[in-house]
Amino acid sequence: MSFLTSTTRQASRLLSRHHLPLPQPQTRCASSKTPFQWDDPLSSQSLLTEEEISIQETARSYCQDRLLPRVLDAYRNENYDRDILREMGSLGLLGPTIQGYSCPGVSSVASGLITREVERVDSGYRSGMSVQSSLVMGPIDQFGSKAQKDRWLEKLAQGELVGCFGLTEPNHGSDPGSMETTAKPHPTKKGYYLLSGAKTWITNSPIADLLLVWAKVDGQIKGFIIERAACPTGTLETPALKNKNGLRASITGMIQLDNCPVPAENMLDVTGLKGPFSCLNSARFGIAFGVVGALEDCIERARTYSLERKQFNNPLAKFQLVQKKLADAATDASYGMLAAIQVGRLKDSEAGLAPEMISMIKRQNCDRALHHSRTLQEIFGGNAVSDEYHIGRHVANLFVTQTYEGQSDIHALILGRAITGLQAFF
Numbered sequence: 001m002s003f004l005t006s007t008t009r010q011a012s013r014l015l016s017r018h019h020l021p022l023p024q025p026q027t028r029c030a031s032s033k034t035p036f037q038w039d040d041p042l043s044s045q046s047l048l049t050e051e052e053i054s055i056q057e058t059a060r061s062y063c064q065d066r067l068l069p070r071v072l073d074a075y076r077n078e079n080y081d082r083d084i085l086r087e088m089g090s091l092g093l094l095g096p097t098i099q100g101y102s103c104p105g106v107s108s109v110a111s112g113l114i115t116r117e118v119e120r121v122d123s124g125y126r127s128g129m130s131v132q133s134s135l136v137m138g139p140i141d142q143f144g145s146k147a148q149k150d151r152w153l154e155k156l157a158q159g160e161l162v163g164c165f166g167l168t169e170p171n172h173g174s175d176p177g178s179m180e181t182t183a184k185p186h187p188t189k190k191g192y193y194l195l196s197g198a199k200t201w202i203t204n205s206p207i208a209d210l211l212l213v214w215a216k217v218d219g220q221i222k223g224f225i226i227e228r229a230a231c232p233t234g235t236l237e238t239p240a241l242k243n244k245n246g247l248r249a250s251i252t253g254m255i256q257l258d259n260c261p262v263p264a265e266n267m268l269d270v271t272g273l274k275g276p277f278s279c280l281n282s283a284r285f286g287i288a289f290g291v292v293g294a295l296e297d298c299i300e301r302a303r304t305y306s307l308e309r310k311q312f313n314n315p316l317a318k319f320q321l322v323q324k325k326l327a328d329a330a331t332d333a334s335y336g337m338l339a340a341i342q343v344g345r346l347k348d349s350e351a352g353l354a355p356e357m358i359s360m361i362k363r364q365n366c367d368r369a370l371h372h373s374r375t376l377q378e379i380f381g382g383n384a385v386s387d388e389y390h391i392g393r394h395v396a397n398l399f400v401t402q403t404y405e406g407q408s409d410i411h412a413l414i415l416g417r418a419i420t421g422l423q424a425f426f
């Protein structure tokens with residue numbers, strides 16, 4: 001598979017070009033010769049395997065070389081380049097933990113490191129990728145028939161087909177169990193369902209070839225793969241939601257279904273909220289890594305800016321209040337990365353993990369990334385308002401990451417329920 005052969009070579013070639021230059025330590029602790037690394041204070045790198053480091057470097061080089069130069073234009077014009085998924089597919093970045101179907105079958109930590117590198121550039125690019133990998137390929141791999149896997153997984157892995165995941169509805173976001181979208185047996189066409197309803201805020205929906213839509217069959221939630229090309233005119237519309245003030249480098253839209261015929265063979269083999277929630281858990285795990293990447297980019301940019309910008313005859317970096325902002329942010333970024341790696345290791349272990357662990361790291365890392373990006377933005381003064389400095393874009397994006405896939409307060413309720421045994425949702 002391309003990812004582990006050519007890209008591994010590519011990774012070592014790119015290591016020297018893209019590894020962030022480490023600052024030379026000015027002082028050393030008397031009891032240790034280990035220098036402090038501002039961009040990896042707790043040495044999360046030491047917990048990674050060689051293969052994971054290689055994958056991380058490959059992802060970083062692609063993101064810095066190919067995504068970063070596009071992001072300002074994409075963000076200004078809300079213009080998502082569909083080729084990005086093909087490029088990611090050619091590097092083996094899509095569905096990375098899946099075995100077979102041209103997917104590399106790497107560790108959960110490796111998949112998290114990919115999302116970290118993509119989100120270091122932009123959360124919108126990471127969203128487009130996560131939907132494809134965790135919310136479309138993941139459920140097909142987990143709940144799909146062999147025929148469904150054979151038909152779609154490889155094409156999704158190569159970015160030939162684009163997928164989207166439709167759970168949220170205009171009247172039901174945090175409470176998807178109350179969804180109104182229905183699937184009813186076709187009155188005349190045997191082996192078909194008719195889907196009706198509306199989904200909103202759906203990443204990739206305007207360009208999706210495959211739409212994974214969750215709908216109720218006799219009150220039970222089921223997942224259906226809708227193939228756009230097979231939908232009769234007027235039964236499926238996916239208008240884009242424009243003029244967003246965050247995640248503008250990704251494309252978002254609605255899914256409107258009006259008696260859309262879908263073959264029963266396109267239904268996934270799972271019933272109830274377990275279906276969407278198990279895919280969301282995987283995506284939330286990726287977000288926990290991803291937002292650390294966005295925060296790390298904010299830290300790096302704020303550090304560089306504060307070293308270069310002088311006020312009162314001194315670089316801003318010399319002032320205590322500025323140093324505190326950087327120290328707080330670097331601390332939470334490194335704690336967040338260690339926690340994410342630990343959950344990733346448990347995810348791949350025999351013992352497995354409790355879903356609440358993912359709620360904890362998704363919530364904590366998103367909240368801290370949003371908080372610190374807003375604080376670090378202050379270091380840029382008036383220049384923070386210019387998109388050329390990038391930090392304002394991260395701040396706007398990180399609001400969305402804190403909101404989607406379970407808003408932070410909802411994850412607090414999930415944790416509160418696990419801690420007390422008492423349900424506080426209603």
Ligand SMILES: Cc1cc2nc3c(=O)[nH]c(=O)nc-3n(C[C@H](O)[C@H](O)[C@H](O)COP(=O)(O)OP(=O)(O)OC[C@H]3O[C@@H](n4cnc5c(N)ncnc54)[C@H](O)[C@@H]3O)c2cc1C
Pocket residue numbers: 131165166167168172173174175200201202203204246247252400403404405406407408409410413424425426
């Ligand atoms: C850019 C973007 C992309 C998205 N992509 C997708 C996608 O691909 N697929 C998809 O299905 N969805 C997607 N979403 C939707 C997202 O998951 C929802 O916005 C999110 O689940 C919150 O739902 P809501 O917006 O309806 O807010 P609401 O559910 O109306 O919540 C509003 C506020 O009320 C709070 N609240 C709700 N219930 C409680 C309670 N019981 N106790 C305390 N507080 C509560 C929430 O925490 C939140 O702060 C996307 C959203 C955005 C903005």
